[in-house]
Amino acid sequence: MVGTKSDVSRTTLPRRQLGRALRDARQANGYTLEQVAEVLEISRSALGRLELGQNEKIKVRDIEFICQYYGLPEERTEYLKLLAEQARVRPWWEDFRNLVRPGFNTYLQLEAAATELHFFQALIIPGLLQTPDYARSVRSSAPMGSSADADWLVERRIQRSAILTRRHKPMRAEFLVHESALRTVVGSMRIMSSQYRHLADMGRRENVSIRVVPFTAGFPGGLAVPPFIIIDFPHGEPSVVYTEGAIGTMIFEDADDVNRFRVIHEALNGAALEEQGSRDLLRTMARRYEQ
Incomplete structure (x- = not known):
């Protein structure tokens, strides 16, 4: 670890x-x-x-x-x-290392080398799935640096999402998003409605799976499960798990730790709505917020 x-x-x-x-x-x-x-x-x-x-x-x-x-x-x-x-190579984010969450630049390196990502997020829409307006609202809620710096970081976040939509070998990614992250209003109702529709649309891609863990599921992964990302690599390289909190990040490399997160992930996966049901929920929420 x-x-x-x-x-x-x-x-x-x-x-x-x-x-x-x-x-x-x-x-x-x-x-x-x-x-x-x-x-x-x-x-x-x-x-x-x-x-x-x-x-x-x-x-x-x-x-x-x-x-x-x-x-x-x-x-x-x-x-x-x-x-x-x-x-x-000097990473593009090094000049902005004081503007990103401590340790997140490590994740960016791992993401660049990955073949598959498995997310669980209960607090916020995962960055790779955020719309520009949602990302800007998130950034404005935690001001760091100048507005120009914030705009630059938002732009890079949106550019990163291209790994899901690129023509050549798009990243395979599985997202389990807790309903609490969906119900938390970021920016405005209009921004949230657009965000829900974007999630529903992205979930239709062959390389992307988006499923909602509903409130009614209780605590299938146990209490106090942090947001985490299981990162798989090509050629049998050992997987790692990235987690983050308010004051820092942790990366788990030990095989036993990674397997524990896989068990938690499977429990959450088993409690989540199916992909079509998740898209139906997202579109329903979008219509309600538009009204």
Whole structure:
């Protein structure tokens, strides 16, 4: 588990994914660190730091050479090179790290590398599903920085949602949204009505599932379940769970912790309305708010 209360845009999580994959590939070939270091003409300690995710200066060409030496297939090599590039590139949100929730920049890195996302949200409409007006109203309720900064962050939030609608390999995402998040009025009735219709429309996409956990379901996941996101990665990379609260975030990497969240998610999933029923509820709420 990784807890954060400050800027962690340089977190070792993405690098550890790369390091873990390289370590597994080395061990699968039966090589020791000493053997590989000698062949690649690097120090054993440098290779060890790379496998532990402690090397911040990662060269993509080195990763490619290592992958070739291990005999990894091209698709796997390209994925690990992508992880290396993400570890090197200055993230777009770094200049705005004081404007975002502590630790959220870590989530953005993980989201960029993910193949599937599983959300539970009981407090607010998930960011990837927010309309521009809803997002602006949320931002205005927690002022940080100038209005220009706020507008910039809202624009980036909306741009991020393109991962759900892009033509090439749109992100698969499953959203469980508690009815309490839907009933909380953000901005105005007009904004909420538009937001409900947007949710209903997004839920019709093949790669997106949106289901409502109704008040009548009680507490299927137990008391005090925080908002969380289960993040799945390609090529069998271990999943992680991102959670957030008022003063910070936590990322769970341990397999037992991730499995506990999956159990909670399945309980919530079992209590949620079906997709069509959820869309019907959303459209009904939209009509009521319009009146």
